[in-house]
Amino acid sequence: MRAPEEELKRLLLASELDLLERIRKRCDDLQARVGDDPALKESIRRVIVEVLRESGLHDHDRLARALAPLIVSSMREEIRNSRDMMVDALYPITGRLVAAAVRNAFTELMEKLNRKLDEGISVERWKAKLQAKATGQSEAEILLNRNPPFEIDEIFIIHRPTGLLIERVDAQGDAEDTIDSDLVSGMLTAIMAFVQDAFDDAEGGELRTLAFGESQLFLQTSPNVILAARTNGTAPANFETTLQEMFFGILERWSDFIAEFDGDSAQDQKAAFNSDLQARVRDLQKARAENFRGRSWKARAVIAVLLILAVIWPGLSFYDDYRASVIEDRARGVIASQEALTGYPITLRYDKDTKALIIEGLLPSSESRQQLTAELNRRLPQIEKRLQLGSLRQARGDEVGRGKLASLRDELGRLKSVFTQALADLETKTQSSNSDIAQEFSKAVGTLERTLQQNQNLTTEDIAKAIGDLESVILRRQDRTRRGLAAELEKLELARRTLEQRLTKLETDARAPLQRLKAWIARHALFLSDGSEFRDPRRTDALLGDLAALIKLAPSNVRIRVVGYTDSAGSERINKELSIERAKVAIQKLRDLGVSNDRLIPVGRSAERSLAAGGRSEGNNRRVEFEIAFSGE
Amino acid sequence: MSSSRSHSRVNRDASSAVSKKVCVIGDFAVGKTSLVRRHVLNEFSPHYQATLGVNIYKFSDSIDLPDGESVLLNEIIWDIESGDPASGKLSTYLQGAAGAVIVGDIARENPLPSMIERARLFQEVCPGRPVVFAFNKVDLISNADDGEDGHALEEEFSAVAMRTSAAEGTAVQDLFLHLGRRILEIGA
Numbered sequence: 054m055r056a057p058e059e060e061l062k063r064l065l066l067a068s069e070l071d072l073l074e075r076i077r078k079r080c081d082d083l084q085a086r087v088g089d090d091p092a093l094k095e096s097i098r099r100v101i102v103e104v105l106r107e108s109g110l111h112d113h114d115r116l117a118r119a120l121a122p123l124i125v126s127s128m129r130e131e132i133r134n135s136r137d138m139m140v141d142a143l144y145p146i147t148g149r150l151v152a153a154a155v156r157n158a159f160t161e162l163m164e165k166l167n168r169k170l171d172e173g174i175s176v177e178r179w180k181a182k183l184q185a186k187a188t189g190q191s192e193a194e195i196l197l198n199r200n201p202p203f204e205i206d207e208i209f210i211i212h213r214p215t216g217l218l219i220e221r222v223d224a225q226g227d228a229e230d231t232i233d234s235d236l237v238s239g240m241l242t243a244i245m246a247f248v249q250d251a252f253d254d255a256e257g258g259e260l261r262t263l264a265f266g267e268s269q270l271f272l273q274t275s276p277n278v279i280l281a282a283r284t285n286g287t288a289p290a291n292f293e294t295t296l297q298e299m300f301f302g303i304l305e306r307w308s309d310f311i312a313e314f315d316g317d318s319a320q321d322q323k324a325a326f327n328s329d330l331q332a333r334v335r336d337l338q339k340a341r342a343e344n345f346r347g348r349s350w351k352a353r354a355v356i357a358v359l360l361i362l363a364v365i366w367p368g369l370s371f372y373d374d375y376r377a378s379v380i381e382d383r384a385r386g387v388i389a390s391q392e393a394l395t396g397y398p399i400t401l402r403y404d405k406d407t408k409a410l411i412i413e414g415l416l417p418s419s420e421s422r423q424q425l426t427a428e429l430n431r432r433l434p435q436i437e438k439r440l441q442l443g444s445l446r447q448a449r450g451d452e453v454g455r456g457k458l459a460s461l462r463d464e465l466g467r468l469k470s471v472f473t474q475a476l477a478d479l480e481t482k483t484q485s486s487n488s489d490i491a492q493e494f495s496k497a498v499g500t501l502e503r504t505l506q507q508n509q510n511l512t513t514e515d516i517a518k519a520i521g522d523l524e525s526v527i528l529r530r531q532d533r534t535r536r537g538l539a540a541e542l543e544k545l546e547l548a549r550r551t552l553e554q555r556l557t558k559l560e561t562d563a564r565a566p567l568q569r570l571k572a573w574i575a576r577h578a579l580f581l582s583d584g585s586e587f588r589d590p591r592r593t594d595a596l597l598g599d600l601a602a603l604i605k606l607a608p609s610n611v612r613i614r615v616v617g618y619t620d621s622a623g624s625e626r627i628n629k630e631l632s633i634e635r636a637k638v639a640i641q642k643l644r645d646l647g648v649s650n651d652r653l654i655p656v657g658r659s660a661e662r663s664l665a666a667g668g669r670s671e672g673n674n675r676r677v678e679f680e681i682a683f684s685g686e
Numbered sequence: 687m688s689s690s691r692s693h694s695r696v697n698r699d700a701s702s703a704v705s706k707k708v709c710v711i712g713d714f715a716v717g718k719t720s721l722v723r724r725h726v727l728n729e730f731s732p733h734y735q736a737t738l739g740v741n742i743y744k745f746s747d748s749i750d751l752p753d754g755e756s757v758l759l760n761e762i763i764w765d766i767e768s769g770d771p772a773s774g775k776l777s778t779y780l781q782g783a784a785g786a787v788i789v790g791d792i793a794r795e796n797p798l799p800s801m802i803e804r805a806r807l808f809q810e811v812c813p814g815r816p817v818v819f820a821f822n823k824v825d826l827i828s829n830a831d832d833g834e835d836g837h838a839l840e841e842e843f844s845a846v847a848m849r850t851s852a853a854e855g856t857a858v859q860d861l862f863l864h865l866g867r868r869i870l871e872i873g874a
Contacts, residue, residue: 212782213782214781214782215706215707215762215781215782215783215784216707216742216762216764216782217705217706217707217762217782218705233744235705235744235760235762236742236743236744236762238762239707239742239744239762239764240740240742243739243740243742243764243779246778246779246781247739247740249778250774250775250778315704315873316704316705316706316707316760316784317702317703317704317705318702318703318704318705319702
């Protein structure tokens with residue numbers, strides 16, 4: 054049973070009490086949700102994502118403005134704190150990006166270069182073009198490889214035993230000394246000692262280069278000194294050699310200084326060493342500008358040899374010509390000094406190839422020949438002489454000449470008697486100045502006779518001239534003795550005609566051997582089976598025998614071209630050689646038969662002038678023909 | 687074989703400068719690197735990191751000679767790994783040194799034999815060059831009378847022996863200053 058007061062309160066304040074109860078309940082609920090930090094955190098956690106999303110949707114800008122500074126600063130912080138992680142995470146992506154960018158830049162550079170190249174013309178460019186064609190590489194690539202950027206940054210000279218720096222030269226001229234050179238020197242020395250110990254190269258091998266990124270350290274070493282050159286870019290082929298030369302130069306000049314080096318900056322000669330080194334580095338930079346091509350001794354040597362040849366060759370040939378002309382002049386003098394030889398056809402030339410003096414022609418007698426030979430031997434003792442001289446008596450030795458000349462003499466004798474008769478008649482008829490005429494006649498006849506005796510090759514003109522002389526002698530007297538002389542003149546005319554006939558015949562006979570030779574040549578050739586074998590050796594020998602006799606009979610200045618031919622099978626070069634070979638075989642046989650080599654000229658015409666008509670067998674094309682050579686050929 | 691740092695206590699534009707190679711040698715983990723870093727960089731790290739090969743440091747100091755002349759000495763300090771003195775590698779590193787600091791650990795049972803061995807090796811490689819002995823880690827012994835006093839070394843090598851502490855900086859500057867002066871007195 055509740056207390057009456059309670060009952061009363063309930064009745065009076067029922068609604069208020071309910072309200073109070075409800076309020077308390079809500080307060081408890083609120084307390085549970087936001088009453089303390091964990092509860093509040095829990096409550097917010099449940100809704101915050103939703104809240105952010107909704108406010109992001111409805112009030113995006115304001116939210117962004119509110120959050121941006123926070124996010125940015127925290128990101129910055131995050132990046133700073135976990136740089137390595139970021140780098141690791143980003144490396145594959147950035148790496149690819151960088152590679153792509155570099156590739157792009159490279160391609161762009163190539164294109165630019167190509168464009169530039171298309172615009173300009175230079176020898177280098179043509180060389181690169183050719184090389185590009187040959188190798189299939191791009192022209193720009195070749196040029197880029199040819200002159201890769203290369204720079205020498207600095208040079209260290211290090212005292213090896215102590216690892217102390219003797220001198221450092223900044224090749225670029227910027228005094229930027231990022232790391233203490235003394236430390237670099239010491240470290241380098243230590244590294245070299247370490248490498249040597251670690252790898253223990255029994256043959257005394259040394260560390261030659263150190264590479265880091267684009268930079269490279271080139272090392273030259275001796276027991277006392279290390280030269281280290283820090284470079285950037287791809288070193289040209291000759292750089293190490295040039296550096297080595299520089300190093301040797303330093304060693305040569307400064308070995309004493311280096312051996313006595315004690316780390317004292319005030320050491321004697323230190324300044325001199327420094328300036329010398331500066332000069333050497335300048336030289337090195339100069340060499341770099343020329344891409345370390347160096348002095349090309351090869352080109353110089355080739356030019357020198359060519360120059361020497363260019364001087365010596367014409368000099369020698371000029372000397373040869375001069376010598377030949379001196380010899381020829383002297384020989385001409387010898388011939389001119391021989392009175393007996395005046396008027397005889399004698400030609401001479403000095404053959405530079407065989408180094409022989411060749412004298413051709415006709416002499417009055419074998420005595421004059423001996424005389425000439427003796428005189429030539431006296432005046433030109435060292436010179437080989439080849440005399441192709443015929444003396445008249447000798448020439449008459451051959452049957453043709455002897456017979457003709459004997460009959461000519463008879464003829465002349467008869468003519469003389471006719472003239473004597475005519476003269477006698479004239480004398481009796483004109484009775485004046487007979488002796489005069491007689492003298493002139495006998496003189497003219499004497500001249501004619503002498504000429505005939507001396508010269509086998511008597512021409513019609515000579516005879517005609519002699520007769521003309523006679524005629525004129527007679528004609529001079531004609532007006533005085535015209536009538537009386539008419540009959541005599543008829544007799545003389547008759548005699549003249551007879552003489553003329555005889556002379557024509559004589560001339561024809563003298564020419565006959567040549568005509569026969571020509572006729573023979575026109576009708577004969579030597580055929581070969583294969584190579585240099587004659588098809589019918591016995592017939593060939595017979596033919597060559599005839600030919601040799603004819604050549605020997607022909608005047609000595611007549612020369613024969615011996616022409617070899619081949620069929621058209623095989624290469625032109627081989628056929629040419631074979632055709633000349635065939636000609637030479639024929640010439641050898643003719644020489645064996647006593648024909649002078651000087652009169653035979655070998656010629657090869659391979660498959661020219663084919664004898665095979667209409668595609669028939671070419672067998673007959675393998676042959677040797679003969680031709681009369683042109684005079685002076 | 688690693689990084690190298692340098693430090694200078696003077697301006698370098700002194701009238702004349704002399705560079706000298708100074709080696710720091712001693713047994714495993716006696717505090718060679720710590721001594722050098724205290725000397726050159728005035729820093730100390732309690733974490734041990736073994737030296738591989740050589741660390742190279744540079745320290746420039748202006749040293750007054752007895753005749754009143756002042757010389758700028760560039761010490762190129764080779765802090766060399768302990769290694770095996772008999773291996774030959776140590777001799778290679780020692781070559782050309784103008785002087786050496788031979789370090790031992792005063793807190794150890796008997797530091798002398800290894801110090802003597804190294805001192806003899808140095809005398810062999812660089813005869814006549816001065817050495818100084820450092821009994822390091824003096825901060826680790828509680829009683830100042832404990833540990834080696836180094837008289838035996840001083841007598842055999844006619845060299846100074848000092849008790850040093852890289853951790854607290856005790857006698858480190860004196861040690862190198864003394865060696866520097868000896869080097870300049872003897873002349874190279």
